[in-house]
Amino acid sequence: xxxxxxxxxxxxxxxxxxxxxxxxxxxxxxxxxxxxxxxxxxxxxxxxxxxxxxxxxxxxxxxxxxxxxxxxxxxxxxxxxxxxxxxxxxxxxxxxxxxxxxxxxxxxxxxxxxxxxxxxxxxxxxxxxxxxxxxxxxxxxxxxxxxxxxxxxxxxxxxxxxxxxxxxxxxxxxxxxxxxxxxxxxxxxxxxxxxxxxxxxxxxxxxxxxxxxxxxxxxxxxxxxxxxxxxxxxxxxxxxxxxxxxxxxxxxxxxxxxxxxxxxxxxxxxxxxxxxxxx
Amino acid sequence: xxxxxxxxxxxxxxxxxxxxxxxxxxxxxxxxxxxxxxxxxxxxxxxxxxxxxxxxxxxxxxxxxxxxxxxxxxxxxxxxxxxxxxxxxxxxxxxxxxxxxxxxxxxxxxxxxxxxxxxxxxxxxxxxxxxxxxxxxxxxxxxxxxxxxxxxxxxxxxxxxxxxxxxxxxxxxxxxxxxxxxxxxxxxxxxxxxxxxxxxxxxxxxxxxxxxxxxxx
Numbered sequence: 001x002x003x004x005x006x007x008x009x010x011x012x013x014x015x016x017x018x019x020x021x022x023x024x025x026x027x028x029x030x031x032x033x034x035x036x037x038x039x040x041x042x043x044x045x046x047x048x049x050x051x052x053x054x055x056x057x058x059x060x061x062x063x064x065x066x067x068x069x070x071x072x073x074x075x076x077x078x079x080x081x082x083x084x085x086x087x088x089x090x091x092x093x094x095x096x097x098x099x100x101x102x103x104x105x106x107x108x109x110x111x112x113x114x115x116x117x118x119x120x121x122x123x124x125x126x127x128x129x130x131x132x133x134x135x136x137x138x139x140x141x142x143x144x145x146x147x148x149x150x151x152x153x154x155x156x157x158x159x160x161x162x163x164x165x166x167x168x169x170x171x172x173x174x175x176x177x178x179x180x181x182x183x184x185x186x187x188x189x190x191x192x193x194x195x196x197x198x199x200x201x202x203x204x205x206x207x208x209x210x211x212x213x214x215x216x217x218x219x220x221x222x223x224x225x226x227x228x229x230x231x232x233x234x235x236x237x238x239x240x241x242x243x244x245x246x247x248x249x250x251x252x253x254x255x256x257x258x259x260x261x262x263x264x265x266x267x268x269x270x271x272x273x274x275x276x277x278x279x
Numbered sequence: 280x281x282x283x284x285x286x287x288x289x290x291x292x293x294x295x296x297x298x299x300x301x302x303x304x305x306x307x308x309x310x311x312x313x314x315x316x317x318x319x320x321x322x323x324x325x326x327x328x329x330x331x332x333x334x335x336x337x338x339x340x341x342x343x344x345x346x347x348x349x350x351x352x353x354x355x356x357x358x359x360x361x362x363x364x365x366x367x368x369x370x371x372x373x374x375x376x377x378x379x380x381x382x383x384x385x386x387x388x389x390x391x392x393x394x395x396x397x398x399x400x401x402x403x404x405x406x407x408x409x410x411x412x413x414x415x416x417x418x419x420x421x422x423x424x425x426x427x428x429x430x431x432x433x434x435x436x437x438x439x440x441x442x443x444x445x446x447x448x449x450x451x452x453x454x455x456x457x458x459x460x461x462x463x464x465x466x467x468x469x470x471x472x473x474x475x476x477x478x479x480x481x482x483x484x485x486x487x488x489x490x491x492x493x494x495x496x
Contacts, residue, residue: 123492135459167424186440189430199429202493203440209485210444213478220449 021121040231048115056114056133060264069261072254079247086243089160091227097155099247103255104148105173109215110256111263112180116208119201131197132274134204135187140259142180149173160225162261168219169226174216179207283363285493287371288378294351295379304343309387309490311337317394326398330456333391336418337384338442344383345376345420346380346437349428360464361477369425373486376417400460404468408459411472412452415479419445422486448482451475 046158059065080099118134152170153163164170172179186203190196295302316332324332331381337486349372352359357369388409425434456467 058495123489175443175446182439182443186426186436188432189432189436191431195429199426199493201427206482206485206489207444209481210419210447213474214447218450268395 029255045113047114053117056264058258059260060096060267063276064259066261069254072250073258076247076251076254080251084243084249094155094158095244097151098244099251101151101155102248102253104144104151106145106174107139107251107256107259108148111137111144111259112208112211113271114260116205119204122197122201123138123205128193128197131201132270133267134201136259136263137264138180138183138204141262142184144179144255144259145173145177148176156225165225167225172214176211177209183207206218280367281298283367284371287363287368288375291371291375301347302334305383306338308343309336309383310390312339313387313390313394320395324395326400326460327457329395330357330460331453331496334412334453334456336364336391337387338445339374340383340387341380341400341416341420342437342441344380345417345424346427346434347424348372348376348421348450349424350384351431353428355387357425360495365494366487368494369421369490371386372421373418376421380414380417381410384409397429398460400410401464404459404463404465405456408452408472410432411475411479412448412456413450415475415482418446418479418482418486422482422490425490429493447465448475448478451478 014259025093034268062080076099080096085095106131113277115137118130122130122134149170152173156170157163158166158169183200183203222245282415310473313336314337320328320332338374420437423437423441423444427440451471455475456466456473
């Protein structure tokens with residue numbers, strides 16, 4: 001126990017993750033569907049860690065990737081609307097929403113994970129810079145989450161007949177939004193700057209841990225109306241000649257990087273504002 | 280270390296025993312809530328409603344009951360800061376709030392069964408799920424209480440911060456307890472129970488890691 005207390009925060013987090021993986025592995029023996037969600041999440045972690053650790057400072061400095069984002073998004077919009085898509089009952093042409101709705105969730109998860117990593121870095125170092133970056137990332141992540149909900153609701157209006165059907169994924173996403181709205185309320189209610197940074201960083205990490213089972217595990221335990229769940233065909237099963245993938249993967253990359261672009265602009269603005277306040 | 284934990288738990292117990300009014304107040308709160316429910320649902324309550332209603336009552340009780348766990352320590356803050364490690368403090372708080380909330384919950388369950396009636400189900404299974412869910416509720420709300428104590432509106436913040444975090448635990452607990460109340464057996468809920476336990480373990484581990492950071496001020 002004494003040894004455990006002395007470990008650095010990073011090592012504790014790694015131990016925590018190992019712990020988490022071991023437990024989940026044990027459980028996966030009992031419940032197969034659990035594994036899928038976990039692997040989706042674990043697959044998303046390394047790129048987000050990179051984006052938050054090394055990538056973000058690189059993205060803040062360099063410029064070429066913004067041109068890449070512009071190209072990717074033009075390709076996504078043109079290709080997503082004009083390329084031929086598989087003909088399916090009910091879905092029909094709305095299948096094109098795959099390129100505009102699903103990438104929002106990818107963007108949100110990347111941004112939230114990056115924000116949590118900034119919170120961990122803040123707790124480890126006490127440097128206010130990380131707090132500032134973490135908040136901006138969470139703001140853009142929340143914005144992407146709201147866009148994801150809205151695009152999903154418009155789509156659901158045409159395919160499921162109503163914008164809100166109480167689908168497990170819809171509920172989980174809505175609760176996720178509540179968590180991050182609570183995060184901003186928490187920040188608003190603490191006046192001391194250092195205290196605000198520390199308490200909100202702690203809440204950010206704590207709430208993120210609650211968000212993971214909510215987004216990746218609970219929806220897979222019950223039937224969902226979403227394509228690919230509960231007996232509905234997903235795009236893996238009918239997209240045999242990879243027509244959708246051709247646009248989908250660039251779309252995920254493009255929208256996610258757009259999120260980080262917005263975040264870098266916000267980070268720069270708040271850095272300038274902070275410097276002006278200090279002067 | 281163990282003796283320190285035992286001492287801190289004993290201190291919390293003695294405070295509640297001597298003051299009496301916080302604990303009896305919470306008991307009165309849960310009793311009157313259940314009585315209100317009894318008066319407003321005069322028709323037959325289906326098993327599914329029965330179990331959901333019980334957990335929602337317990338959720339609101341937990342918000343109020345566990346808010347005090349750090350508010351009452353404000354004057355002793357500095358004293359603890361120099362005498363004990365934060366991990367020991369939080370461990371004792373977690374154990375105490377688990378005992379506290381489960382005794383309130385069991386008292387509530389008794390009144391609930393007396394007033395609203397009891398569907399046919401296996402009580403042992405229900406209680407196992409009850410303690411599993413109460414563990415999650417008590418740990419999450421104790422951690423949230425340690426954050427909320429630093430904010431301007433302590434009472435509201437417990438609900439605002441706590442509800443979204445507690446929802447995964449609560450959803451699993453409610454779905455488990457609905458299956459049990461509708462006559463389910465262990466095989467039907469085993470995988471959900473294990474997931475609930477693992478979510479609890481994650482929350483306990485995170486609380487132990489994160490509490491020292493929210494504590495120093």
